Amino acid sequence: MKKLCLLGLAVGLASLPVAADSKTAPIENKDAFIAHLMKQMTLEEKIGQLRLISIGPEMPRELIRKEIAAGNIGGTFNSISRPENRPMQDAAMRSRLKIPMFFAYDVIHGHRTIFPISLGLASSWDMDAIGRSGRIAAQEASADSLDITFAPMVDISRDPRWGRTSEGFGEDTYLVSRIAKVMVQAYQGKSPSQADSIMASVKHFALYGAVEGGRDYNVVDMSPVKMYQTYLPPYRAAIDAGAGGVMVALNSVNGVPATSNTWLMQDLLRKDWGFKGLAVSDHGAIFELLKHGVAKDGREAAKLAIKAGIDMSMNDSLYGKELPGLIKSGEVPQSDLDNAVREVLGAKYDMGLFKDPYLRIGKAEDDPADTNAESRLHRAEARDVAKRSLVLLKNEKQTLPLEKSAKIAVVGPLAKAPIDMMGSWAAAGQPAQSVTLFDGMSRALGDKGQLVYARGSNITTDKKIVDYLNFLNFDAPEVVDDPRPEQQLIDEAVQAAKQADVVVAAVGESRGMSHESSSRTDLNIPETQRKLIAALKATGKPLVLVLMNGRPLTIGQEQDQADAVLETWFSGTEGGNAIADVLFGDYNPSGKLPITFPRSVGQVPMYYNHLTIGRPFTPGKPGNYTSQYFDEENTPLYPFGYGLSYTDFSLSNMALSSTTLNKSGKLDASITVRNTGKRDGETVVQLYIQDVAGSMIRPVKELKNFQKVMLKAGEEKVIHFTIDENDLKFYNTQLKYVAEPGKFNVQIGLDSRDVTQQSFELL
Numbered sequence: 001m002k003k004l005c006l007l008g009l010a011v012g013l014a015s016l017p018v019a020a021d022s023k024t025a026p027i028e029n030k031d032a033f034i035a036h037l038m039k040q041m042t043l044e045e046k047i048g049q050l051r052l053i054s055i056g057p058e059m060p061r062e063l064i065r066k067e068i069a070a071g072n073i074g075g076t077f078n079s080i081s082r083p084e085n086r087p088m089q090d091a092a093m094r095s096r097l098k099i100p101m102f103f104a105y106d107v108i109h110g111h112r113t114i115f116p117i118s119l120g121l122a123s124s125w126d127m128d129a130i131g132r133s134g135r136i137a138a139q140e141a142s143a144d145s146l147d148i149t150f151a152p153m154v155d156i157s158r159d160p161r162w163g164r165t166s167e168g169f170g171e172d173t174y175l176v177s178r179i180a181k182v183m184v185q186a187y188q189g190k191s192p193s194q195a196d197s198i199m200a201s202v203k204h205f206a207l208y209g210a211v212e213g214g215r216d217y218n219v220v221d222m223s224p225v226k227m228y229q230t231y232l233p234p235y236r237a238a239i240d241a242g243a244g245g246v247m248v249a250l251n252s253v254n255g256v257p258a259t260s261n262t263w264l265m266q267d268l269l270r271k272d273w274g275f276k277g278l279a280v281s282d283h284g285a286i287f288e289l290l291k292h293g294v295a296k297d298g299r300e301a302a303k304l305a306i307k308a309g310i311d312m313s314m315n316d317s318l319y320g321k322e323l324p325g326l327i328k329s330g331e332v333p334q335s336d337l338d339n340a341v342r343e344v345l346g347a348k349y350d351m352g353l354f355k356d357p358y359l360r361i362g363k364a365e366d367d368p369a370d371t372n373a374e375s376r377l378h379r380a381e382a383r384d385v386a387k388r389s390l391v392l393l394k395n396e397k398q399t400l401p402l403e404k405s406a407k408i409a410v411v412g413p414l415a416k417a418p419i420d421m422m423g424s425w426a427a428a429g430q431p432a433q434s435v436t437l438f439d440g441m442s443r444a445l446g447d448k449g450q451l452v453y454a455r456g457s458n459i460t461t462d463k464k465i466v467d468y469l470n471f472l473n474f475d476a477p478e479v480v481d482d483p484r485p486e487q488q489l490i491d492e493a494v495q496a497a498k499q500a501d502v503v504v505a506a507v508g509e510s511r512g513m514s515h516e517s518s519s520r521t522d523l524n525i526p527e528t529q530r531k532l533i534a535a536l537k538a539t540g541k542p543l544v545l546v547l548m549n550g551r552p553l554t555i556g557q558e559q560d561q562a563d564a565v566l567e568t569w570f571s572g573t574e575g576g577n578a579i580a581d582v583l584f585g586d587y588n589p590s591g592k593l594p595i596t597f598p599r600s601v602g603q604v605p606m607y608y609n610h611l612t613i614g615r616p617f618t619p620g621k622p623g624n625y626t627s628q629y630f631d632e633e634n635t636p637l638y639p640f641g642y643g644l645s646y647t648d649f650s651l652s653n654m655a656l657s658s659t660t661l662n663k664s665g666k667l668d669a670s671i672t673v674r675n676t677g678k679r680d681g682e683t684v685v686q687l688y689i690q691d692v693a694g695s696m697i698r699p700v701k702e703l704k705n706f707q708k709v710m711l712k713a714g715e716e717k718v719i720h721f722t723i724d725e726n727d728l729k730f731y732n733t734q735l736k737y738v739a740e741p742g743k744f745n746v747q748i749g750l751d752s753r754d755v756t757q758q759s760f761e762l763l
């Protein structure tokens with residue numbers, strides 16, 4: 001114990017690797033320092049650096065420490081506290097070269113304080129709020145000894161069948177790219193070497209969100225133009241913002257798994273984009289090269305991966321085993337190994353670990369007595385961000401906001417669901433610390449109004465689905481049924497509704513339904529909950545649906561039945577309070593959808609900026625050989641960018657400063673936005689551009705800018721957007737990024753559907 005404490009205190013030269021105190025390699029010179037260190041490394045020590053290992057049945061704590069001390073492990077993931085990680089760093093300091101370990105974790109939307117899931121964060125369209133969530137996540141994670149996160153996850157997702165839609169920031173290239181940059185800067189702060197920063201590793205490179213059929217881990221087959229234009233820019237934005245790492249996707253890209261894809265990993269990422277950081281495989285992905293059918297055995301898989309440029313092998317089973325032989329036989333050149341080792345050491349250097357291996361671990365005597373202590377949470381910030389992420393989808397007859405003096409029936413399987421509130425990938429979040437909808441509402445009411453609770457239904461009555469969800473990801477079953485018969489639950493809720501002035505029903509998905517490996521063919525709210533909604537509707541009481549879900553759901557019928565609908569995603573530790581803030585009007589909702597809501601699953605993929613076609617659907621003219629579904633309306637249920645407020649906003653006086661734009665010039669697009677209602681509120685003014693006739697087909701519109709504006713009741717502001725040639729560029733058939741002269745439509749709206757338009761000509 002004493003020894004551990006001493007090692008824990010070691011932040012000076014005594015703990016530095018051999019190379020650090022060498023006269024020939026001052027630590028200030030990264031390249032020279034690493035080159036000098038590498039000269040001293042044996043083959044085994046080099047390979048050890050490429051192995052990223054998690055504590056588990058095959059790698060118990062004692063064994064992992066032994067392996068670290070022997071120089072056989074470069075970093076761990078999933079061990080998330082200082083007392084857990086300190087002994088491992090101590091072990092590294094006992095190794096021959098004292099190369100520090102790094103400690104990684106999936107800090108996606110918060111660490112101990114859980115913020116809304118990424119899709120919710122994106123719904124805020126509030127870069128400041130999103131950035132704050134990322135910074136706090138970094139502070140909390142680094143205070144728990146973590147050095148690097150596998151985030152941001154910036155996979156564009158246009159197929160809500162994909163369960164990981166919840167983990168990304170939606171469908172739009174521009175919005176996701178903006179958020180990618182903000183998140184990287186938030187995690188890394190001024191530098192990933194700061195004690196309260198963590199390194200970002202953007203994922204999943206690349207195109208994971210486009211898996212065929214929305215089925216997780218499936219293939220991706222995509223035209224180069226679509227890749228460059230739509231799917232790749234967010235990763236690039238994260239890298240340009242300085243992300244130190246990249247996590248490589250599990251899917252294949254046009255026939256070659258990302259993990260062995262030299263075009264993706266070398267030509268694009270390293271050569272074209274100039275990425276100089278750490279490329280980490282996804283969990284077990286190198287072994288999966290056998291399953292993909294591109295490697296005949298483990299040896300070939302390891303060879304393909306290292307040659308493609310996978311520096312670190314997550315949950316490694318093959319690098320450690322196969323690389324020694326591959327290097328000795330010359331099948332893998334030493335330079336490939338050295339490149340990978342250099343990146344791993346470079347990342348550790350950038351994390352500040354060579355200067356101080358205990359930078360984020362700190363001293364044992366400073367360890368928090370209780371890692372889950374309330375004092376370690378950032379509740380106020382979480383509540384503030386969460387309320388900004390909520391999207392009001394419907395509000396008839398001013399059903400919302402609710403009176404605090406009302407008698408309210410709170411029903412639904414998600415009304416008292418602390419685990420679901422946090423959403424998937426909830427890092428170190430504790431369900432016991434998350435505020436449920438019921439708790440949030442009852443705190444908001446105090447002794448004024450009255451809440452009557454009834455569960456009303458289970459998440460689903462499909463036992464197979466419950467078993468799947470409970471088996472899937474979690475140690476303990478988290479979808480726990482009320483054993484009473486379905487009708488009895490509904491009847492109880494109906495009784496509660498009848499006694500109340502208004503009904504609030506928390507319905508949707510359990511968090512595991514929107515998670516890795518949780519693809520769905522059906523985007524409906526599960527049937528038993530729909531029966532509940534119908535029964536509540538039949539009471540004639542005003543009905544408010546509070547949706548909790550990690551993807552767009554097909555809620556046409558439920559929307560019709562409800563008087564008000566609030567999309568809350570999974571809104572995190574403070575979700576219940578934040579939702580109550582909106583339900584009772586203490587905060588005026590300002591969120592906008594970052595993803596289209598289809599009417600039915602058959603419309604998928606459905607996204608606002610689709611390409612133009614030769615026979616576009618003409619509303620009001622069915623059967624005229626245009627592109628349409630004859631059995632469904634041909635519009636989304638809610639378009640991208642949509643979201644209501646308790647006040648109203650109008651747009652007027654759109655103007656362009658000129659009808660022409662020179663290639664080196666700038667154009668001002670302006671519009672007056674006015675709060676025409678009686679409450680102060682925020683809205684998002686969105687700028688879209690359409691290239692009317694290009695050398696190839698172009699989207700009907702593309703988001704190019706937006707501003708979130710706060711307006712007092714009755715107030716108006718003139719909003720300005722600057723447009724220049726860069727906003728008009730696209731990847732043409734030769735993959736050249738160009739702006740072509742001709743006509744452009746500029747559209748401004750408060751969502752992507754209702755816009756006002758003006759045009760100009762690029763000369």
Ligand code: NOJ
Pocket residue numbers: 106150203247282283516
């Ligand atoms: C697999 C997931 O695909 C990835 O996103 C995650 O970072 C790793 N597991 C580590 O948990």
